[in-house]
Amino acid sequence: MYETLDETAAQTILAIERGDSIRRVAQHLQTPYETVRQAVNRLEDAGFVTFDDGLRVLDERVHSAARELVAASASVSPPAIEEAYVVPQFGDWPFAFTRIDAVYVWTRGGYQVGREPEDYPLFLAVREEDVGAWEGFFESFSLPTAFERQPREDLDGPLQFVLEPRPSLDIEYVEGYPVVPRDETIEYMREHFAQFQSALAMLDRQYEDLDLGVTYRETERAEP
Numbered sequence: 409m410y411e412t413l414d415e416t417a418a419q420t421i422l423a424i425e426r427g428d429s430i431r432r433v434a435q436h437l438q439t440p441y442e443t444v445r446q447a448v449n450r451l452e453d454a455g456f457v458t459f460d461d462g463l464r465v466l467d468e469r470v471h472s473a474a475r476e477l478v479a480a481s482a483s484v485s486p487p488a489i490e491e492a493y494v495v496p497q498f499g500d501w502p503f504a505f506t507r508i509d510a511v512y513v514w515t516r517g518g519y520q521v522g523r524e525p526e527d528y529p530l531f532l533a534v535r536e537e538d539v540g541a542w543e544g545f546f547e548s549f550s551l552p553t554a555f556e557r558q559p560r561e562d563l564d565g566p567l568q569f570v571l572e573p574r575p576s577l578d579i580e581y582v583e584g585y586p587v588v589p590r591d592e593t594i595e596y597m598r599e600h601f602a603q604f605q606s607a608l609a610m611l612d613r614q615y616e617d618l619d620l621g622v623t624y625r626e627t628e629r630a631e632p
Contacts, residue, residue: 418474422498427462435584501538507531510593519607527560
């Protein structure tokens with residue numbers, strides 16, 4: 409059992425939503441397809457999952473054990489920034505990346521602003537009814553949560569999850585990431601135009617159906 413349920417297999421179990429394809433799970437985990445396929449094969453041979461009109465975890469106890477394994481691993485070795493984007497996928501409640509992270513997702517990782525590796529908040533829209541569950545979930549991973557970005561000096565590590573409670577969620581998907589709608593993200597960017605002008609121009613180039621009328625050209629500062 410323990411050879412089968414290594415960290416990759418545990419993450420695969422947690423990422424599976426009933427009916428998923430292997431490719432869909434790989435997208436959720438941001439992990440190569442072949443790596444996930446091999447994990448699924450091991451899990452299927454062990455009787456933990458089945459593939460019948462899509463993937464399905466056969467026993468909820470396996471799901472619980474997988475979460476404990478991944479959470480324990482995160483407590484000992486905190487996730488890197490790239491891994492932190494995957495962690496919410498292991499929760500049982502809907503969420504969507506919002507604010508700066510919605511810009512990051514909609515520009516397909518092309519635009520980052522206001523964050524450094526040693527001070528990196530992630531912004532999640534969640535349902536109001538799920539806030540307590542999310543707080544407990546992230547606590548099990550030894551990851552702090554707040555409703556506003558906290559100063560780095562108040563934290564033990566670089567990562568924090570900033571929760572934005574909402575009565576309901578409207579979720580879209582970009583390359584496997586759940587994110588608030590593009591129109592909402594563009595509105596947020598326009599509200600902070602000076603910060604996101606170049607990102608708006610980037611979106612305009614990436615999506616043919618947009619006509620934002622935004623241009624941006626990097627200018628180099630002249631050397632003295």
